[in-house]
Amino acid sequence: MQEPTPKGHDLIVDDDRTSITVPALKQAILDNLFYVVGKRAEVATDMDHFMALAYTVRDRILARWLTTKGDYVKHHMRTVHYLSAEFLMGPHLANNILNLGLQEAVRQATSELDLDLDLLIKQESEPGLGNGGLGRLAACYLDSLATLGVPAMGYGIRYEYGMFHQTIRDGWQVELTDYWLRYGNPWEIRRPQADVEVAFGGHTQSWRDPFGEYKVQWIPGEVVKGIPYDTPILGYRSGVANTLRLWRSEATESFYFERFNSGDYEGAVGAKVFAENISKVLYPNDEEIRGKELRLQQQYFFTSCSLQDMIRRHQNAGHAIENFHELCVVQLNDTHPSIGVAELMRLLIDIHGLGWDKAWEITSHTFNYTNHTLLPEALERWPLPMFGSLLPRHLEIIYEINARFLSALRERFPNDEDRVARMSLIDEHGERYVRMAHLACVGSEHINGVARLHTELLKSDVLHDFYELWPEKFINVTNGVTPRRWLAVSNPEQTELMISKIGQDWIGDLDRVSQLERYAEDSAFRADWRNVQYAVKVRLTQYIANTTGIAVDPKSMFDAQVKRIHEYKRQHLNLLYILTQYQRLKKTPGLEIPARTFLFGGKAAPGYFIAKLIIKLITSVAEVINNDPEVNQQLKVVFLPDYNVTFGQLVYPAADLSEQISTAGKEASGTGNMKFAMNGALTIGTLDGANIEIREAVGHENFFLFGLTAAEVAAKKAAGYHPHQIYESNGELREVIDSIVSGQFSRGDRNLFRPLVDGLLNTDPYLLFADYQSYVDCQDQVGKAYSDQEGWSKMSIYNAARMGRFSSDRSIQEYCRNIWNITRFGVDAPQAPAGK
């Protein structure tokens, strides 16, 4: 090894840990393998080599990371704090290599060491610290924040066990735990010196101080410690690395030893278990959170840690607490961190000695709230007794916020006690609850939905009373996804073809993909486009063969629906079409339809019986169809187990058709819809969530639309919806339903799928039957369109070329301008060093 280069004030020095030449990278990989991993090359496994490479890449991030941090402090930059219970980051290695501009150098270095880079990349187990759309959105936003050079920090929980792994046994979902830290995590740095304490339980005491001021002290029952683990988040060639700070809960020594020394061994062990449980496991429920106390503990834990950390860093940088909201802005990702409103009030009043009015001025100018759902069951409420015993001081503060809020409300709307009851932070109909969405609305400067329709429905429906009171608080920011991970990393074949025609600027500025439009009319380009698509499908075909043993034909249309399994997303509507086609083929052997492979992927919440039954129905239908020689040349059905970010990176590029078929008015935005279309898939979809805006962008003629609108859905329900009548009057639908009930897909068991079918026949709350015919007709059109390959390629290219608006860079720019009031970014960021 060469002598270390002496370091000056400039952190970016060209030495063996920062140089990006191929010989330096090779040397660094070997060096890290020996000194960090502790292995000789002769005996090192693929995992050891992955680790050595990951440390090599991390070394090249660190100067940027520390410089970025220093710059934010030095320039007193207003900083965004994105609080989220979930961050679904996906594997870091390939993304970091891309963002550093090291793709070619690392490929060269590893190949000269006889290492297979793609194989090493596959060794990384993904941090599955999220359920689905909400957690992945947070990850895309961190990527864009760093790319745009916005001073920002992500705050969340370092779950020891992330999203469960899904296996399929006998057609049913079986959950396995995800111990993602088993081989160590090369990206994170533990920062024990930045720990904080968080209290729970106990009671409060109040008194008047010598000046007659009312003071409150919280005497907690338990205290735990939060230890931050930091991960650098690189921008795409921006030279910036922001921080994702995740908190791990641990026992405080003092609480533990106090009990231990007084002979209360059980109490000591109990305190340790209590503390360590908090960050142990992610709740695997998307959209529906039931009143579990541990979940509230998790929410309060990470929110309190994060706010204390923000205050400490604010003060360490020399700023007065009174200016907190001028330098710190908080985005609440759903209501999960909304307890932060009460916690910041507590910290400002009880700990930092501010009066109520000043504390409220700061708090209400710090927070902003993003709502992600219209489903009533997903709006969080906590039973009052549980809330009060876990957070007694916060309940008092919420009562006081509520008293002031309601009296202002009564002034504005006299003699309207119904409105007061509807808007109160406390639900008093029967059992009492704290309404977290109301706390978030009252405590936030801005409230936003995640797609145009969703925001409109928030205003007209779910949060209508708040909209009437504060129309100026409401704003729409349509979701976006990062083109780095979802195109450049996951679809290198298409990326390369695009670069050959329009250069590579679009990766950092997706509006520029529009330059691709003119190639839609170029038949040579369309042929290239199809060849690339075919190659990507072959990749997925091999993966499907290896993992499921099912042989699919890469020449068939790949029709994909990957997302959480939920009734409102209507995977079973997709199934009804598959079964319709199956019945038609059985009746008319040799019927001319283009070959299709239906791909499903997604996890069901472990306690969501109907969702699990939908998986069982998919796998059961797959077994029958795939083994029926009369149809299996034209139809294949595949359920891909353990769908996750890594897997998504394989599926989005390979799809020809994207299924976005939720009941209109139920999917807040959807983001998978964007990932598919960017990769050139066409969409079959309802006028729901961001589908509406995607259709406008790509052109109505390049989108397969079906189904009722949100307004028609509401009207139909209001008028009285009778699914059984549709069943009676629609022959094809009746045959399909009857075939499920007959036991044809359950080895004669007529009861297995009864709960699913009865739900449809009796109530059908998501209107599958109402949309059935429209969906079937639309799918038939899709089939016809696919037979015209030239026409299909044109539509595909127009989709890819018109998705610029759906980059998360655009979303983040809107947040900066319309919500965060952040104007100083990019220009202050240090420049990226040269290198492709």
Ligand code: Z15
């Ligand atoms: C979640 O993934 C979403 C909403 C929620 O309320 C919860 Cl708890 C989890 C999803 C929406 O269903 C989806 O439509 C949206 O695209 C995504 O959040 C990101 O906004």
